[in-house]
Amino acid sequence: MSIQVDVQIRRGAFALEAAFEAGPGLTALFGRSGSGKTTLIDLIAGLARPDRGRITVGGAPWVDTAAGLILPPHRRQVGVVFQDARLFPHLSVRTNLGYGRIFARHRADPVAFAAVTGMLGIDHLLDRRPAGLSGGERQRVAIGRALLARPRLLLMDEPLAALDEARKAEILPYIERLRDEAGIPIIYVSHAVSEVARLATTVIVLESGRVAAAGPAETILRRADLVPIHEAEAGALLDMVVEAVDDATGLTRLTGAAGRLLVPGLSRPPGTRLRVRIPARDVLVATERPRGLSARNVLAGRICGLAPAGAETAVEIDCNGARLVARVTAAAVRELGLVPGRDVHAIIKSAAFDPAGIGLLRPPTAI
Numbered sequence: 043m044s045i046q047v048d049v050q051i052r053r054g055a056f057a058l059e060a061a062f063e064a065g066p067g068l069t070a071l072f073g074r075s076g077s078g079k080t081t082l083i084d085l086i087a088g089l090a091r092p093d094r095g096r097i098t099v100g101g102a103p104w105v106d107t108a109a110g111l112i113l114p115p116h117r118r119q120v121g122v123v124f125q126d127a128r129l130f131p132h133l134s135v136r137t138n139l140g141y142g143r144i145f146a147r148h149r150a151d152p153v154a155f156a157a158v159t160g161m162l163g164i165d166h167l168l169d170r171r172p173a174g175l176s177g178g179e180r181q182r183v184a185i186g187r188a189l190l191a192r193p194r195l196l197l198m199d200e201p202l203a204a205l206d207e208a209r210k211a212e213i214l215p216y217i218e219r220l221r222d223e224a225g226i227p228i229i230y231v232s233h234a235v236s237e238v239a240r241l242a243t244t245v246i247v248l249e250s251g252r253v254a255a256a257g258p259a260e261t262i263l264r265r266a267d268l269v270p271i272h273e274a275e276a277g278a279l280l281d282m283v284v285e286a287v288d289d290a291t292g293l294t295r296l297t298g299a300a301g302r303l304l305v306p307g308l309s310r311p312p313g314t315r316l317r318v319r320i321p322a323r324d325v326l327v328a329t330e331r332p333r334g335l336s337a338r339n340v341l342a343g344r345i346c347g348l349a350p351a352g353a354e355t356a357v358e359i360d361c362n363g364a365r366l367v368a369r370v371t372a373a374a375v376r377e378l379g380l381v382p383g384r385d386v387h388a389i390i391k392s393a394a395f396d397p398a399g400i401g402l403l404r405p406p407t408a409i
């Protein structure tokens with residue numbers, strides 16, 4: 043299932059003109075405040091009408107202005123999750139969940155109900171009222187309600203923005219499961235690099251109502267010129283597998299194309315596939331293998347690109363097919379003679395490994 047969007051709309055002084063395609067997994071719409079993310083969600087959900095354009099979901103046209111077609115929201119089979127959960131306060135969680143079903147116009151399916159509540163970890167909350175739930179629990183119920191309407195597409199507009207860090211950490215694994223198990227494309231609006239890095243299969247960068255870049259999360263997020271919020275947050279995403287707990291250090295040993303990494307604070311069983319984000323600011327470059335260094339993680343590689351990143355330079359390093367990126371000053375580039383093709387060592391500071399930023403990874407199943 044995929045979705046194709048090619049739309050134009052003017053809202054006051056703001057003009058949106060955007061085209062993109064989203065496949066299975068989670069597609070992040072990423073951009074500064076005011077870049078048009080919510081406008082795009084409104085157009086896909088049917089809450090706004092484009093001046094011109096087409097939206098097609100799984101081959102079915104939802105919008106085709108040339109043909110005079112604009113399906114109303116209730117005929118779009120789309121689930122929407124907003125920043126606030128928007129549950130009915132006087133109803134139990136179980137009844138709130140049922141509301142999605144009523145609009146889907148089909149009868150209760152106890153198997154689907156149990157699968158959704160199990161996936162979101164909300165079985166034990168069914169008889170409670172929203173007021174007694176934490177913010178994270180409420181959002182999980184809101185996601186469950188959207189899923190039980192059997193949408194062909196799930197739109198999530200900054201679903202974690204109103205939660206504190208602890209609640210965000212609690213809900214992120216459920217969104218990972220949703221991405222990997224729900225079997226429907228998810229379009230996810232965020233301006234938090236860490237969230238996008240952890241969750242996104244594909245990233246669409248919006249700038250002033252236009253698509254500035256689109257592609258796999260690994261490719262987009264390491265480019266400082268495309269990470270629009272704070273270029274210091276650009277970084278690499280490495281696909282790694284848990285090997286074992288290292289006896290000597292008690293750290294978890296991860297292995298991947300780039301080599302081995304020792305990471306603190308992870309309790310994942312061997313064989314677990316992870317996405318590890320390594321911010322460019324936490325990577326140093328050495329032209330010889332460093333000795334007498336406190337950093338444990340040193341990966342050998344070859345410079346494959348240099349790009350300006352604000353006052354500094356982003357050095358892209360190919361470590362056996364995996365790409366790392368380091369931010370260094372222009373002076374260091376000159377003094378160390380950093381040029382494409384040069385063999386180097388990337389030293390990863392331990393600050394790079396924030397356990398909250400390490401996500402579970404499973405390839406999305408094609409549907």
Ligand SMILES: Nc1ncnc2c1ncn2[C@@H]1O[C@H](COP(=O)(O)OP(=O)(O)OP(=O)(O)O)[C@@H](O)[C@H]1O
Pocket residue numbers: 053054055056073074075076077078079080081082233
């Ligand atoms: N109904 C409207 N009338 C006029 N201008 C509008 C309307 N709705 C949105 N805009 C403008 O369109 C631009 C894009 O807004 P939008 O909400 O899509 O951005 P966003 O990327 O979702 O921002 P944020 O991250 O702050 O939610 C903004 O400049 C906004 O002021």
